[in-house]
Amino acid sequence: MSQATLLSGVLAPVITPFKADLSPDVERYVKHCKWLLANGCSGLAIFGTNSEANSLSMDERRMLLDALLAAGVPASRLMPGTGCCALTDSVALTRYAVEQGVAGALMLPPFFYKGVSDEGLYRNFAEIAQRVGDSRLKIYLYHIPPMTAVPFSLALVERLLKDYPGTVVGMKDSGGDWKNMEAMLKAFPGFQFFPGSEEFLLPAMRLGAVGTITATANIGPAAIDRLFRNWQSAEADAMQEEITDFRRAITRFPQIPALKHTTAIYTDHPQWAVTRPPLVSLSAEQGQALAAELKGRGFDMPGIRG
Amino acid sequence: MSQATLLSGVLAPVITPFKADLSPDVERYVKHCKWLLANGCSGLAIFGTNSEANSLSMDERRMLLDALLAAGVPASRLMPGTGCCALTDSVALTRYAVEQGVAGALMLPPFFYKGVSDEGLYRNFAEIAQRVGDSRLKIYLYHIPPMTAVPFSLALVERLLKDYPGTVVGMKDSGGDWKNMEAMLKAFPGFQFFPGSEEFLLPAMRLGAVGTITATANIGPAAIDRLFRNWQSAEADAMQEEITDFRRAITRFPQIPALKHTTAIYTDHPQWAVTRPPLVSLSAEQGQALAAELKGRGFDMPGIRG
Numbered sequence: 207m208s209q210a211t212l213l214s215g216v217l218a219p220v221i222t223p224f225k226a227d228l229s230p231d232v233e234r235y236v237k238h239c240k241w242l243l244a245n246g247c248s249g250l251a252i253f254g255t256n257s258e259a260n261s262l263s264m265d266e267r268r269m270l271l272d273a274l275l276a277a278g279v280p281a282s283r284l285m286p287g288t289g290c291c292a293l294t295d296s297v298a299l300t301r302y303a304v305e306q307g308v309a310g311a312l313m314l315p316p317f318f319y320k321g322v323s324d325e326g327l328y329r330n331f332a333e334i335a336q337r338v339g340d341s342r343l344k345i346y347l348y349h350i351p352p353m354t355a356v357p358f359s360l361a362l363v364e365r366l367l368k369d370y371p372g373t374v375v376g377m378k379d380s381g382g383d384w385k386n387m388e389a390m391l392k393a394f395p396g397f398q399f400f401p402g403s404e405e406f407l408l409p410a411m412r413l414g415a416v417g418t419i420t421a422t423a424n425i426g427p428a429a430i431d432r433l434f435r436n437w438q439s440a441e442a443d444a445m446q447e448e449i450t451d452f453r454r455a456i457t458r459f460p461q462i463p464a465l466k467h468t469t470a471i472y473t474d475h476p477q478w479a480v481t482r483p484p485l486v487s488l489s490a491e492q493g494q495a496l497a498a499e500l501k502g503r504g505f506d507m508p509g510i511r512g
Numbered sequence: 513m514s515q516a517t518l519l520s521g522v523l524a525p526v527i528t529p530f531k532a533d534l535s536p537d538v539e540r541y542v543k544h545c546k547w548l549l550a551n552g553c554s555g556l557a558i559f560g561t562n563s564e565a566n567s568l569s570m571d572e573r574r575m576l577l578d579a580l581l582a583a584g585v586p587a588s589r590l591m592p593g594t595g596c597c598a599l600t601d602s603v604a605l606t607r608y609a610v611e612q613g614v615a616g617a618l619m620l621p622p623f624f625y626k627g628v629s630d631e632g633l634y635r636n637f638a639e640i641a642q643r644v645g646d647s648r649l650k651i652y653l654y655h656i657p658p659m660t661a662v663p664f665s666l667a668l669v670e671r672l673l674k675d676y677p678g679t680v681v682g683m684k685d686s687g688g689d690w691k692n693m694e695a696m697l698k699a700f701p702g703f704q705f706f707p708g709s710e711e712f713l714l715p716a717m718r719l720g721a722v723g724t725i726t727a728t729a730n731i732g733p734a735a736i737d738r739l740f741r742n743w744q745s746a747e748a749d750a751m752q753e754e755i756t757d758f759r760r761a762i763t764r765f766p767q768i769p770a771l772k773h774t775t776a777i778y779t780d781h782p783q784w785a786v787t788r789p790p791l792v793s794l795s796a797e798q799g800q801a802l803a804a805e806l807k808g809r810g811f812d813m814p815g816i817r818g
Contacts, residue, residue: 228599228639260597260624263604264570291566291597293534293788298569316790318566318623320659326790333534333789353626355661356790482599483639484622484632484662 212344212375212398213285213309214416216431218242218423219254221465222262222270224480230262230270234478236277238424238469241510243283246427248417250279251312253287255353255380256421256462261482264295268302281307285419289313289348293330297337310344312378312419317354324362335370343373346398350380357381360393367394378402378419384409391415404430405453408446411437421461422453425468425507452503459496463488471497472507518650518681518704519591519615520722522737524548524729525560527771528568528576530786536568536576540784542583544730544775547816549589552733554723556585557618559593561659561686562727562768567788570601574608587613591725595619595654599636603643616650618684618725623660630668641676649679652704656686663687666699673700684708684725690715697721710736711759714752717743727767728759731774731813758809765802769794777803778813 220239223231239250252274253259253267262270267286275281288300288311300311313334315327335343347366351357358377366374376398379387387406391399391413400419401410407418407430423430429452433445456464463481467488470478479487488496526545529537545556558580559565559573568576573592581587594606594617606617619640621633641649653672657663664683672680682704685693693712697705697719706725707716713724713736729736735758739751762770769787773794776784785793794802 255624261599261622263598263600266598266600292569292572293567294569294572316567318561318659319790320661322790323792326792329792330789353624355626483636484625484628486629486632486635 211282211309212416213249213283214398215248215434216246216417216423216427217249217251217285217400217419218247218427219251219256219419219421221424221462221469222257222259223466223478224482226477228480228482230266231477232270232273234473234475235270236273236279239274239279240277241507242424242427243279245508246431247423248431249283249285249309251285251287251378251419254312254419255350256424256465257287258462258482258485259287261485264299267299271303271306275306282309284308285310285312285346287312287314287348289315291316291318293333296330296334300334300343301338301340304338304340304343307342310346310375312346312348314348314350315354315356315358317356320355322356324359324365327356327358327362328365331366331374332369335373341372344376345370345374346376346378346400347374348378348380349386350378350402352380352382360389363390363394367397376400376416388413403453404433405450407433407449408437408442421465422456424465425456425472426452426505455499455503456496459488459492460485464496467493467496468500469507469510471500472510474511517588517615518722519555519589520704521554521740522552522723522729522733523555523557523591523706523725524553524733525557525562525725525727527730527768527775528563528565529772529784530788532783534786534788536572537783538576538579540779540781541576542579542585545580545585546583547813548729548733549585551814552737553729554737555589555591555615557591557593557684557725560618560725561656562730562771563593564768564788564791565593567791570605573605577609577612581612588615590614591616591618591652593618593620593654595621597622597624599639602636602640606640606649607644607646610644610646610649613648616652616681618652618654620654620656621660621662621664623662626661628662630665630671633662633664633668634671637672637680638675641679647678650682651676651680652682652684652706653680654684654686655692656684656708658686658688666695669696669700673703682706682722694719709759710739711756713739713755714743714748727771728762730771731762731778732758732811761805761809762802765794765798766791770802773799773802774806775813775816777806778816780817
């Protein structure tokens with residue numbers, strides 16, 4: 207696989223709609239994915255943190271991937287999350303995704319045990335790479351210590367890049383720590399690096415990032431995509447300021463419920479606001495405040511209704 | 513189900529042996545479980561932290577449970593870990609275990625998301641209780657913030673006990689914080705409380721605990737069981753001191769690898785020392801130091817060989 211086929215640009219960690227019985231609403235899921243691809247997303251990081259993927263069983267994840275492909279979403283636009291706590295799950299889900307032709311796999315470290323060694327994490331990824339044993343496999347390491355408390359160190363990334371070149375290819379960094387992003391970008395030229403928030407898009411692009419995988423792309427991908435495509439323009443700093451301001455307005459609310467609530471409003475489908483436990487939907491008060499905030503900004507999700 | 517049939521005493525969170533390909537070694541697993549029951553364990557908390565259960569797939573866990581039952585281990589002695597990140601997994605595994613007749617289910621909270629609300633955790637357990645919908649279900653809440661970073665608050669426990677009486681029945685507290693254990697024991701008389709370390713066995717028994725579910729029971733259940741059975745005797749404090757001293761000697765080493773290494777030595781089966789990633793076995797130096805420590809103490813696992 208040539209570098210040219212690797213994903214870049216704005217990827218949404220796609221939120222997952224649930225029916226009243228909390229089963230995934232496949233039809234609305236497919237619709238949302240297609241809307242995202244038509245409105246600024248280059249790709250879909252399905253089964254991420256914002257997707258409540260760890261609240262879904264393996265079968266549910268496979269079913270949703272199947273549904274997207276059956277509906278004509280190209281596998282080449284997909285970067286599913288396939289990193290699980292159990293090695294056998296990670297191998298099975300990654301293999302399945304690769305066999306469907308996905309562009310990459312965004313992999314959490316096994317996240318139950320804390321204080322694990324770089325050696326143990328290395329072995330996890332080495333086993334996965336070897337067991338999947340497919341040259342199409344492109345692993346993006348998912349660094350999100352606020353949830354996992356299991357970080358990827360520079361030394362671990364260096365070792366994986368050295369031992370699995372062409373397989374371990376990139377990272378999503380959702381740590382929120384610019385110093386870490388800067389260090390990763392400077393240490394590994396050619397690393398397919400995505401900051402996990404558009405707040406860092408411009409500075410990261412200037413150091414060689416290839417885009418961003420960001421929660422807010424679920425509701426407003428176009429503005430982020432505009433900065434991605436024009437990061438070298440004179441207007442880039444102003445664009446960055448604008449999207450950062452929007453993100454901060456949204457993330458005053460609990461993030462995943464806020465994205466789902468927003469989608470519920472603009473699709474006119476209240477059920478979209480539902481989360482699986484342990485997450486809870488916004489309260490009525492929060493929902494009203496968010497709606498007012500969005501309205502005040504003249505926010506829209508064009509074409510999402512119906 | 514009467515109180516009389518609830519598990520009490522010393523339960524081991526059974527360590528899981530792996531073959532060279534890292535698949536579970538069923539034969540040695542069954543043998544270890546039988547040894548534990550014959551040597552001081554009242555029950556087996558299979559699929560716990562020390563079992564590397566989160567490093568096993570759902571199918572692997574079901575398979576191991578099936579193997580124990582097929583080998584004649586009574587379901588009434590089992591308290592499998594069935595709490596997963598995904599609601600659908602928790603429901604499926606808990607239902608399966610209850611259908612096999614297990615004495616209880618030791619349930620982690622969903623542990624991927626951090627900073628979740630009591631309301632979200634409540635809904636998780638409420639959904640599980642309702643969906644499993646079986647009066648035989650006995651849930652023991654598994655409080656282990658050092659791994660999950662998702663604690664059970666007193667208010668949450670109170671609400672669950674009130675709304676699901678006879679279903680939510682107890683707790684394993686592996687937080688290592690005596691103040692929390694004391695608060696739980698004092699707040700909820702009749703709560704089936706197990707400290708997650710024998711270090712707290714005597715003080716917890718004095719406040720109404722029903723036993724302990726502890727890692728070191730994997731290698732030395734007899735001494736812990738002796739204190740459990742004689743906690744009101746004049747020798748109880750001396751017994752507590754002795755088992756605490758042993759535990760501290762062992763937990764100077766990485767805990768799960770040390771338990772497996774010890775079992776490897778006394779079964780004369782080096783493969784027992786193997787862990788799944790992200791855990792790693794003891795280094796040669798650590799292994800030698802542990803072996804010397806055990807030998808110096810005249811430690812033995814009587815009847816474990818062969």
